[in-house]
Amino acid sequence: MLAFFLAIISSTKGLHKEFEREAIPHMDILYNYALRMTGNADDARDLLQETFLKAYRFWDKYEKGTNVRAWLFRIMKNTYINLYRKAVKEPDTVDYNDIQNFYNIIRENSADANDLQEKLFGHLLDDDVTKALESLPEEFRTVVILCDIEGLTYEEIAEFVECPVGTVRSRLHRGRKLLYAKLFEYAKKRGFVGKD
Amino acid sequence: MDCRKFLELISEAVDDRLQSDLKHQFSHHANICLPCRNEYEVDRITKSIVRATVHRREVPSELYYAVLTEVQKSQSSQRSWLEVIFGEAFLNPAVALVALIMVAVGAVSLLQRENAVPISADKNIIAQSINNFSATMAGVLKPTFISHDPGDVKDYLAKDTPFEVDVAALSGCDWCGGVLSSFNGVKLAHVVYKIGGEGLLYVYQVDINEAMHGTRISLPENAKASLAKTGWYFEQTPDKCNVVLWKHKNTLCAAVSMIEREKMVALLSEKGPW
Numbered sequence: 001m002l003a004f005f006l007a008i009i010s011s012t013k014g015l016h017k018e019f020e021r022e023a024i025p026h027m028d029i030l031y032n033y034a035l036r037m038t039g040n041a042d043d044a045r046d047l048l049q050e051t052f053l054k055a056y057r058f059w060d061k062y063e064k065g066t067n068v069r070a071w072l073f074r075i076m077k078n079t080y081i082n083l084y085r086k087a088v089k090e091p092d093t094v095d096y097n098d099i100q101n102f103y104n105i106i107r108e109n110s111a112d113a114n115d116l117q118e119k120l121f122g123h124l125l126d127d128d129v130t131k132a133l134e135s136l137p138e139e140f141r142t143v144v145i146l147c148d149i150e151g152l153t154y155e156e157i158a159e160f161v162e163c164p165v166g167t168v169r170s171r172l173h174r175g176r177k178l179l180y181a182k183l184f185e186y187a188k189k190r191g192f193v194g195k196d
Numbered sequence: 197m198d199c200r201k202f203l204e205l206i207s208e209a210v211d212d213r214l215q216s217d218l219k220h221q222f223s224h225h226a227n228i229c230l231p232c233r234n235e236y237e238v239d240r241i242t243k244s245i246v247r248a249t250v251h252r253r254e255v256p257s258e259l260y261y262a263v264l265t266e267v268q269k270s271q272s273s274q275r276s277w278l279e280v281i282f283g284e285a286f287l288n289p290a291v292a293l294v295a296l297i298m299v300a301v302g303a304v305s306l307l308q309r310e311n312a313v314p315i316s317a318d319k320n321i322i323a324q325s326i327n328n329f330s331a332t333m334a335g336v337l338k339p340t341f342i343s344h345d346p347g348d349v350k351d352y353l354a355k356d357t358p359f360e361v362d363v364a365a366l367s368g369c370d371w372c373g374g375v376l377s378s379f380n381g382v383k384l385a386h387v388v389y390k391i392g393g394e395g396l397l398y399v400y401q402v403d404i405n406e407a408m409h410g411t412r413i414s415l416p417e418n419a420k421a422s423l424a425k426t427g428w429y430f431e432q433t434p435d436k437c438n439v440v441l442w443k444h445k446n447t448l449c450a451a452v453s454m455i456e457r458e459k460m461v462a463l464l465s466e467k468g469p470w
């Protein structure tokens with residue numbers, strides 16, 4: 001009986017070493033993803049801990065030599081969906097025409113798009129953008145976070161979310177457009193635009 | 197380049213992934229088509245806002261170590277299940293005594309090493325469940341899988357059971373575990389919950405048809421009648437173990453615990469209809 005337990009102890013030690021070497025270094029990217037998905041540090045903390053506990057428990061299921069970052073990421077995404085599924089709101093309906101028209105009017109008076117951007121969104125804060133990101137449906141939010149915050153390539157994102165590169169491309173377009181509409185709404189509410 | 201192609205390439209253009217000839221065609225279309233240009237500008241501006249306002253954060257070192265500690269702790273809970281059980285169960289001397297006596301008098305008779313589930317001589321599901329509960333308390337019956345997430349335990353057990361395993365998120369549950377075995381060729385699933393402050397709750401699970409109509413395992417007639425009529429059955433053993441039986445889809449579940457009757461029923465009821 002004792003020998004049996006000792007055998008288990010020594011085998012888990014090797015496993016533990018390997019896990020620390022392979023998985024722990026990716027805590028940073030996962031933490032940032034958790035922060036952007038949950039929108040607050042407390043939930044991000046829980047999500048990060050739960051993800052690593054799960055990853056450790058399923059470490060024997062990880063296929064050696066494959067992308068460990070993508071594997072960890074998928075565990076986090078599934079954990080997130082399980083924990084927060086109920087909290088996911090339907091996306092607000094967005095009036096694109098309103099934005100499109102407004103955009104055209106501004107453009108006529110402004111030669112430089114960067115100028116326009118400064119005028120419209122220059123006063124938005126990290127919190128506003130975080131909140132706007134949070135309002136996106138999960139599949140769009142994920143690609144925007146991975147591309148625009150984490151700086152991953154389309155190919156990496158495709159591996160992370162297990163979809164073709166073409167899907168990454170179209171989700172990015174949809175996601176950015178939805179995000180823009182949200183940011184525009186905040187800017188309008190805060191009175192940064194539409195007052196003159 | 198037409199508008200459809202332009203829209204398709206917007207993301208690639210924003211992320212500067214276009215080859216020079218495509219890039220050229222793309223900017224040409226942007227110059228002659230205002231709606232398309234607006235679409236492109238929206239994406240480009242959004243990306244630059246995100247990049248300018250949202251900054252990556254380092255994992256706070258306190259959180260980093262908390263994660264390492266959790267993993268470490270989960271490692272030790274994997275290897276010393278016995279320790280966990282002894283640590284928890286033997287805080288309560290009465291519980292410990294019952295478990296020890298039952299083991300000593302041979303209530304837990306045969307131990308099948310590979311399976312981690314003792315084999316009872318009795319065909320009666322209630323007797324088996326009570327035996328297994330004491331074996332759990334004594335650290336003889338060990339889950340082969342432990343998790344904080346009931347869903348994980350369910351997935352683990354579901355791989356090899358012909359019936360729908362019932363693993364629920366019980367309130368106050370610190371972790372739960374599962375192990376599979378068979379009796380007379382009948383597949384069994386065992387689930388153990390550690391309910392914070394209350395102790396352990398053991399649930400025996402088996403195919404309902406085997407339980408109600410089979411010959412390899414058995415149920416007392418009064419339990420069968422109650423299950424058929426009300427969907428559940430309650431019994432208390434002389435040494436104050438509470439036994440609750442219920443039907444879950446095509447599964448018969450038998451929970452055993454030393455948690456008081458009302459608390460136990462409340463705990464099991466909140467997970468949904470029986």
Ligand SMILES: [Zn+2]
Pocket residue numbers: 198199202225229231232233
């Ligand atoms: Zn066009």
